[in-house]
Each structure stands twice: as structure tokens, then as C-alpha cells.
Amino acid sequence: MFLRVERLTKRFGGLLAVNDVTFSIEQGKINAIIGPNGAGKSTFFNLISGLHRPTSGTITFKGRDITRLPANERAKLGIARTFQTTHLFEQATVMDNVIIGHRLRTSSNLFDAILRTKRHRREEQACKEKAMEVLDFVGLTDVADRMVANLSQEQKKRAAFALALATDPELVLLDEPAAGINPDETEGLEELIVNMVQRGLTVCLIEHKMSMIMKIADRIMVLNYGEKIAEGTPEEVKNNEAVIQAYLGGSAIA
Amino acid sequence: MELFIQQLLNGLTVGSVYSLVALGLTLVYGILHIPNFAHGALYMMGGYVTLTAMTKLGMPYGLAIVASMAAVGLLGVLMERLVFYPLRNAPPLHDKIAAIGILLFLEAFAQFVWGADYQTMPTPYGDVVTVFGFTLTIQRILIIASAVIIMILLYLFLKKTFIGASIIAMAQNREGANLVGINTNKVAMLTFFLSGSLAALAASLASPINLVFPGMGHLVILKAFVIIILGGMGSIPGAIVGGYILGFSESLGATYVSNDYKDIIAFAILVIILTVKPNGLFAKEGR
Amino acid sequence: MAILEKRRLWLAALIAAAILFPLFVANGYYVHMMTISFIWMIAVYGLNLFAGYTGYLSLAHAGFFAIGAYALGILTVKAGWPFWLAFAAACLLTTLIGVFVGLVALRTKEHFFAIYTLCVGYIIYLIIDKWDSLTGGVRGFIGIPAPADIGPLSFQTPAAQYYLVLFFLLVVVWIMHRLVYSLTGRTYIAIRNSEELALTLGISTMKNKLASFVLSVFFTSLAGALYASFIRFLGPDIAYVSVMFDFLTYLLVGGIGTLAGPVVGTLLVTFLSQQLQFLQDYRMLIFGPVLTLLIIFYPHGIAGGIIRLKAKRGEARRLQLEARQASAELAAASRQERSERYAKEG
Numbered sequence: 001m002f003l004r005v006e007r008l009t010k011r012f013g014g015l016l017a018v019n020d021v022t023f024s025i026e027q028g029k030i031n032a033i034i035g036p037n038g039a040g041k042s043t044f045f046n047l048i049s050g051l052h053r054p055t056s057g058t059i060t061f062k063g064r065d066i067t068r069l070p071a072n073e074r075a076k077l078g079i080a081r082t083f084q085t086t087h088l089f090e091q092a093t094v095m096d097n098v099i100i101g102h103r104l105r106t107s108s109n110l111f112d113a114i115l116r117t118k119r120h121r122r123e124e125q126a127c128k129e130k131a132m133e134v135l136d137f138v139g140l141t142d143v144a145d146r147m148v149a150n151l152s153q154e155q156k157k158r159a160a161f162a163l164a165l166a167t168d169p170e171l172v173l174l175d176e177p178a179a180g181i182n183p184d185e186t187e188g189l190e191e192l193i194v195n196m197v198q199r200g201l202t203v204c205l206i207e208h209k210m211s212m213i214m215k216i217a218d219r220i221m222v223l224n225y226g227e228k229i230a231e232g233t234p235e236e237v238k239n240n241e242a243v244i245q246a247y248l249g250g251s252a253i254a
Numbered sequence: 255m256e257l258f259i260q261q262l263l264n265g266l267t268v269g270s271v272y273s274l275v276a277l278g279l280t281l282v283y284g285i286l287h288i289p290n291f292a293h294g295a296l297y298m299m300g301g302y303v304t305l306t307a308m309t310k311l312g313m314p315y316g317l318a319i320v321a322s323m324a325a326v327g328l329l330g331v332l333m334e335r336l337v338f339y340p341l342r343n344a345p346p347l348h349d350k351i352a353a354i355g356i357l358l359f360l361e362a363f364a365q366f367v368w369g370a371d372y373q374t375m376p377t378p379y380g381d382v383v384t385v386f387g388f389t390l391t392i393q394r395i396l397i398i399a400s401a402v403i404i405m406i407l408l409y410l411f412l413k414k415t416f417i418g419a420s421i422i423a424m425a426q427n428r429e430g431a432n433l434v435g436i437n438t439n440k441v442a443m444l445t446f447f448l449s450g451s452l453a454a455l456a457a458s459l460a461s462p463i464n465l466v467f468p469g470m471g472h473l474v475i476l477k478a479f480v481i482i483i484l485g486g487m488g489s490i491p492g493a494i495v496g497g498y499i500l501g502f503s504e505s506l507g508a509t510y511v512s513n514d515y516k517d518i519i520a521f522a523i524l525v526i527i528l529t530v531k532p533n534g535l536f537a538k539e540g541r
Numbered sequence: 542m543a544i545l546e547k548r549r550l551w552l553a554a555l556i557a558a559a560i561l562f563p564l565f566v567a568n569g570y571y572v573h574m575m576t577i578s579f580i581w582m583i584a585v586y587g588l589n590l591f592a593g594y595t596g597y598l599s600l601a602h603a604g605f606f607a608i609g610a611y612a613l614g615i616l617t618v619k620a621g622w623p624f625w626l627a628f629a630a631a632c633l634l635t636t637l638i639g640v641f642v643g644l645v646a647l648r649t650k651e652h653f654f655a656i657y658t659l660c661v662g663y664i665i666y667l668i669i670d671k672w673d674s675l676t677g678g679v680r681g682f683i684g685i686p687a688p689a690d691i692g693p694l695s696f697q698t699p700a701a702q703y704y705l706v707l708f709f710l711l712v713v714v715w716i717m718h719r720l721v722y723s724l725t726g727r728t729y730i731a732i733r734n735s736e737e738l739a740l741t742l743g744i745s746t747m748k749n750k751l752a753s754f755v756l757s758v759f760f761t762s763l764a765g766a767l768y769a770s771f772i773r774f775l776g777p778d779i780a781y782v783s784v785m786f787d788f789l790t791y792l793l794v795g796g797i798g799t800l801a802g803p804v805v806g807t808l809l810v811t812f813l814s815q816q817l818q819f820l821q822d823y824r825m826l827i828f829g830p831v832l833t834l835l836i837i838f839y840p841h842g843i844a845g846g847i848i849r850l851k852a853k854r855g856e857a858r859r860l861q862l863e864a865r866q867a868s869a870e871l872a873a874a875s876r877q878e879r880s881e882r883y884a885k886e887g
Contacts, residue, residue, distance in 0.1 A: 359829025
């Protein structure tokens with residue numbers, strides 16, 4: 001079992017954001033989570049990546065219980081994620097942003113930094129090389145020393161992908177990667193996601209663009225009001241009565 | 255025992271003042287998520303305006319308080335319009351620094367206009383009365399009574415009027431409030447007006463007992479912050495209860511522990527609270 | 542590379558100017574003012590490391606400055622320790638207090654952190670003010686010795702003290718420079734940028750924030766100890782909010798989160814304060830609104846503004862170049878197309 005979530009519940013005050021969800025992310029596949037606004041998708045991601053602690057339930061990753069592990073430790077185990085808003089530092093270059101992605105695989109500290117030790121030089125080089133590698137993978141080599149503020153929305157998304165990939169992850173969680181992107185560019189991102197899986201990564205994504213999900217996802221889980229209402233292949237989910245109900249008559253599913 | 259009850263009465267007086275100041279602070283925090291470091295300056299201005307209205311314009315105490323509440327309330331609105339509104343989308347560091355700038359400006363302003371000396375505020379209610387065997391100045395009774403009345407009025411305003419309800423709605427969800435047609439700008443201004451008025455009232459009530467001077471707001475504002483962390487940032491009942499808790503702890507601490515260090519009690523409470531609960535006593539977990 | 546070289550030249554010229562300053566300026570008052578400015582700069586670098594590069598506004602730094610200063614005073618005068626031992630101990634003690642404050646304070650977020658540190662600063666002020674037997678309370682603390690000789694080096698003259706402070710300032714700037722352009726510095730900036738993102742990138746935000754906070758407290762305590770040995774008289778006022786405000790003003794005018802900011806801001810504001818001396822206690826009438834306006838309309842400060850301007854120009858030049866290249870390619874392509882067409886037709 002790659003990543004398994006067992007009876008996961010998250011309560012905010014009186015509000016049940018995620019309610020008793022059991023779900024597995026399959027290795028080497030594109031797993032998708034869909035659902036209407038406020039269905040608890042983002043909370044679900046926050047629970048998996050460790051930004052929130054679940055109220056109850058367990059999360060296991062590669063056989064290890066990570067329910068109580070802080071987010072940064074999970075990243076070290078190989079769980080990376082992106083955010084809906086990219087959170088990039090706009091006033092710095094793409095390269096400067098992405099370099100920090102490999103920081104978790106380095107160990108130089110304050111003193112190494114001040115004394116410029118061998119270790120620091122070696123690790124700095126490693127981070128730069130890693131950044132070049134992932135920028136090449138997402139196709140941003142050309143704009144590596146461009147200010148993030150001057151990039152297009154789609155390029156920013158790619159830069160955020162690169163940052164996540166620089167952590168050397170096994171599982172990448174993508175939170176609405178295609179939000180705010182025009183249809184042409186969406187295709188490019190689809191290709192990139194498929195490429196990631198072909199490279200041996202596992203992807204789990206939240207997305208509202210149904211056409212994209214139906215095209216690339218191997219498996220889909222549907223959340224509604226924090227509860228899992230369906231799970232299966234795109235074909236199965238598309239024809240699921242509960243899902244159609246949740247999307248108000250099903251017109252949203254094309 | 256007699257000393258103890260006397261101290262409880264003291265605590266009730268001090269706590270009333272704290273609660274009024276903390277209420278203004280918590281209202282603004284609830285609506286705009288700004289810790290208004292300049293709130294203490296509003297308190298100080300309230301003291302001076304009342305004093306000036308009485309000594310220079312010859313207004314009676316009560317009328318001077320009303321004038322002061324209006325003036326300082328408007329000052330609060332001005333602050334919101336000129337400083338906090340333009341900074342609404344800036345990084346959180348910015349509005350804090352801006353507030354500190356306003357604070358120091360207003361203090362220098364007070365010193366410039368009224369001088370650095372400590373001034374006493376005359377009160378027509380300086381007489382001593384005996385209630386159930388305890389001696390008490392009428393001023394103290396006035397403080398407690400007006401604080402309670404104002405709190406009840408505020409509660410009714412927030413619960414029973416439409417505009418009050420929109421303040422509550424906005425505190426809970428700003429975008430949501432905007433969507434349902436609440437004019438968030440107006441509500442923000444109104445909140446600052448209320449906040450300034452409450453500070454002015456608190457200062458005007460406390461000044462005959464304490465004194466009026468440019469730095470009079472410092473300790474009060476710091477304590478008000480302690481109170482709203484104690485009571486939950488943005489919580490109205492929390493500000494009231496917290497204010498009285500602090501008032502009692504201080505007056506009892508001053509008697510039974512040390513008068514010199516009584517001001518540290520508030521901060522010791524805060525340090526303990528945040529050590530145990532980093533997000534405050536009644537933190538709502540963020541989403 | 543050329544930019545780096547030019548920068549290095551500028552830096553060398555600045556340092557040379559700082560070294561030559563007391564030789565050419567005979568007026569002892571200016572040397573005194575400059576020394577004080579250097580001390581402020583060290584403290585402002587401390588604040589800058591944490592507020593500018595790590596993104597947390599600590600309002601307790603005036604308190605740490607005062608602890609450093611008072612610790613030196615108490616250790617030399619009351620405990621009779623040798624100067625440099627007391628100096629090291631004062632910085633160490635303050636830093637240690639910083640560790641404890643940081644451990645608690647850094648668990649809180651944004652507003653809570655600012656309020657918490659504001660209260661810590663006020664507690665420090667109150668303790669200094671009230672603990673008469675140790676600190677002299679409002680009467681102040683007098684008789685702090687000037688820095689003791691180190692071998693042949695004597696620090697009795699104002700010029701010698703100037704060089705001593707300059708030395709420490711340069712060390713601080715050097716450390717900051719190394720730090721900012723290192724993996725560790727980038728880590729701090731990542732935390733400032735988004736703590737959530739940093740966490741999901743596997744960065745232990747608590748550990749890094751604590752390290753940054755403690756180093757920042759260390760710089761500030763160093764400034765405090767230097768201040769005590771230079772002014773040789775201390776009052777509780779140095780722990781007060783207004784000192785904190787001065788630090789913030791220097792930092793914001795110069796440029797928060799920039800390497801040159803503390804130097805530029807401190808020099809400019811202390812110079813302006815000199816010119817506005819007739820205002821005395823009322824200088825806040827001007828500086829208060831200046832700070833507020835600055836944060837609304839020009840939050841990057843002077844150094845930050847220049848950096849942005851340069852970056853913008855660089856970007857514009859690059860775009861221009863790219864556009865020119867593209868149009869050249871387009872022209873070449875259309876030329877080729879045309880010639881091909883001619884070839885076909887002809």
C-alpha cells in the first residue's frame with residue numbers, strides 16, 4: 001500500500017470539513033479528488049501533507065504511520081505538494097525560488113553558511129543542479145533568471161511544480177494546478193503531469209476542470225460535504241448517481 | 255476580610271476601565287484583523303480632549319465626555335481611512351508598523367499641545383460615600399455603573415440592530431459579508447468610531463482617579479492586548495470577562511504580593527497563556 | 542560579474558571612507574555621532590535579520606539591547622569582572638535569554654508574536670525601572686568603564702572607540718552578507734515568503750526561525766554592550782518603545798530585507814534628526830507620520846527601491862533584447878520565404 005488514509009476526520013469547531021474518509025493513493029497512477037466547492041478537498045490535502053492534524057483517523061505512507069508527523073518530516077519522506085495560489089516569492093528569480101526546494105536534502109547550517117565550509121559549497125552546488133534539472137523537466141530553463149512577478153500564470157504553475165519536484169518526492173499533491181489557466185495551456189500542464197507519472201512519480205490532484213480530470217486521471221474520489229460519495233475510474237464516476245446528484249443534475253460533468 | 259472586599263471593589267473599577275479599552279481593541283481586531291497598537295493613543299487623546307473641554311471650554315464633566323467620545327471616535331475613523339484602509343492588502347508587518355508610527359505621532363502631538371506634565375482632571379463626583387460599610391468615592395461607582403450600562407447598550411446594538419449585526423457578520427467572514435451586500439467600508443469606519451469612543455470613555459472615567467499625561471495609554475493598551483488574548487481575539491464577551499479578571503488579579507496582587515510589580519502581573523499571565531496555548535486561550539483553528 | 546566587481550569597488554571605497562573619517566573630520570562631535578550611528582546600525586542589522594529576512598516583527602529588541610547594555614554595566618561595576626570577559630558574558634547572557642524567549646514566542650504566529658514580544662519588551666523595561674538595587678532604576682546606572690586595552694590596543698580616545706565599533710559593525714555586515722547569499726539565508730527568506738510552503742518543502746520552520754531570532758538577538762545585545770561602554774551611562778529609557786521605534790525607522794527608511802538598508806537608513810535619519818534638533822521631544826511629530834507614510838507608499842525603503850528599480854531595468858532590457866531578436870528572426874524568416882517564393886515563381 002502506497003498511501004492509505006483510514007477513517008480520516010477533521011473538525012473545525014462545529015464544522016465537519018472531512019468526515020470519515022477512507023481512501024488509497026495508488027502508486028504510479030494519477031489519482032484525482034473532485035467535488036463541489038467547500039467539499040473539503042483542500043482540507044483533505046492539508047491533512048495528507050501535514051499542515052493540519054486530523055481529529056481522528058490514520059494516514060500511512062509506505063507502511064509507516066505518519067498521522068502525527070509534522071509537514072516538514074513528511075516532505076522528507078517524499079510527499080511534496082503545490083498550493084492553489086503558488087506562494088512563490090514574486091520579487092526573486094525563478095532559479096532563486098526553486099533552489100530552496102532541495103534544501104531538505106542538505107544539512108549545512110548557520111555556521112557552514114558564515115564560514116563557507118566545503119559542505120556548504122558542495123550542497124549549494126547540488127541545490128543549483130537540482131533546480132536546473134527540474135526547471136528543464138517543467139520546461140522553464142529559458143526563464144530561469146527571470147523575475148517570478150513577470151511570468152505568466154501558467155509559467156508560475158510550472159515553477160511551483162518545479163519547486164515541489166526539487167524535493168525529490170515520490171508522491172506529488174497538486175492543488176488545482178489548472179486554475180486560472182486558459183484551455184491551450186491546460187493541455188501543456190496535462191502533458192507535464194502525465195510525464196511526471198511516466199518518470200515513476202505518483203500524482204494526486206484536486207481539480208475543477210472536469211475535461212482534464214476525465215482525460216488524465218486513472219482513479220477519482222468524489223467528496224461532498226466532507227464525505228466520500230464515490231470512487232472509481234473516470235467512467236464509473238461519470239455514471240454514478242450520487243455524483244450526478246451532487247453536481248446538481250450532472251450538467252457539470254462533461 | 256474588609257480589605258479583601260475593598261480590593262474586590264477596586265478590581266471592579268479597574269476592570270471596568272480595562273474592559274472598555276479591550277472592547278474597542280477586540281472589535282477592531284475582529285473586523286479587520288489588525289492589532290491596533292495605536293489604540294492606547296486614542297485612549298490618551300480621550301483623556302486630554304475631555305480635560306480640555308472641561309477646563310478651556312467650561313463644559314460640565316458629562317458633556318465633555320460625550321464631546322470627547324465623538325472627537326476620538328472621529329479620530330479613529332480618520333485613522334482607518336488614512337492608514338489602515340490603504341494598507342488592507344499589505345503584508346501583516348506593515349499595519350503594525352504604521353500603527354506604531356501613529357502612536358508616537360499622537361503622543362508627540364499631545365506633548366506639543368498639552369505639555370509633558372501630569373495633569374489632574376477635576377470631577378464633580380469626588381465625594382466619598384459609605385455603602386454597606388465600605389467607603390467608596392462616587393467616581394468609582396460612576397465608573398462601574400457607566401461601564402456596565404455601555405456594555406449592555408453595545409450588546410443590544412450588536413444583537414438587535416441591522417448595522418450591529420453586520421459588524422458581527424463581517425467579523426465572522428469579510429468576503430461573505432461583502433457578498434450579501436454589507437458595505438464593508440462603512441462597517442469598518444463605524445467599528446473604528448466605536449473603538450475610539452469606548453477608549454475615550456474609558457480614559458475620561460479613569461482620569462480623575464489616575465492622571466492625564468502623554469504616556470498614559472502605554473500600560474493600558476498593553477494590558478488590553480493581554481485581555482483580548484486571554485478572552486480570545488475578536489471575542490466581545492471575552493474582552494469583558496478578561497478585563498474584570500485582570501482588574502481583580504491586579505488589585506489583589508497589589509495588596510497581597512507587591513505593589514511595585516503589580517503591572518507585571520498582566521504580562522506574566524500573558525507569558526503563561528502563550529507558553530501553554532500559543533494561539534491564545536480560545537483559538538479557533540484556522541482553515 | 543562586472544556588477545559584482547563594481548559592487549566590490551563601492552564597498553572598498555565606503556570602508557576606506559569610514560576608516561579615514563576620524564582623520565579628516567577634526568570635530569569630535571561628528572566622530573561621536575558616527576560612533577553612535579554605527580552602534581545603532583549593528584542593532585538594526587539584528588532587527589533586519591529577523592524582521593527583514595525571516596518575516597517576523599519582534600518588538601522586544603529594544604529590551605534585548607538594554608539587557609546587553611545593563612549586563613555589561615552590572616558585570617563590570619557591581620561584579621568587578623574584567624571588561625572583555627564581562628563584554629562576552631553580557632552578549633552571551635542576552636542571547637541565552639533570547640533562546641528562552643524565542644522558544645516560547647516563536648510558537649505563536651504573526652499578531653500574537655508581535656504582541657507577545659511587545660509585552661516581553663515591556664516586562665524588561667519594567668524590571669529595569671523597578672529593580673532599583675540592581676539597575677539604579679530611574680536614577681540611572683553610572684560609572685561603566687570604557688573598553689579595556691587589548692595588548693597594545695587602547696580604546697581610551699574617541700577615535701579608538703570609533704574604530705572598535707566600526708570593527709564590530711564590519712564583522713556584523715560580513716556575517717549578514719555571507720548569510721543572505723547562503724542556503725541558510727535562502728531558507729529564512731523562504732519562511733518569510735510563506736511558512737506553509739516552507740514547511741511542505743521539508744524545512745523545519747521552528748528550528749530556522751529560532752536560529753535566526755537568536756542570532757538577531759545576539760547582534761542587538763552586541764550593540765547594547767557597545768553602547769554601554771561608549772556612553773557609560775544607562776537609563777531605563779533605552780529599553781523603551783521609542784528606541785524600538787527608532788530601530789524600525791532606520792530599517793524602513795533604509796530598506797527592510799536589504800543588506801545596505803540599515804546603514805543607509807541609520808545615517809540618513811540620524812543626520813536628519815541632527816538637522817531637526819530644534820524639535821527635540823517633538824521630533825516624533827515628523828518621524829511618526831514619515832514612518833506611516835513610508836510604509837503605505839514606499840515600503841521598500843531607499844535600498845529596496847533602488848534594487849527594484851535595477852531589477853525592473855534589467856528585465857526591461859532583457860525584454861527589449863528578446864523583442865529585437867524575435868523581430869530579427871521574423872524578418873529573416875519572411876526574407877527567406879520571399880526569396881523562396883521568388884525562386885518558385887522565377
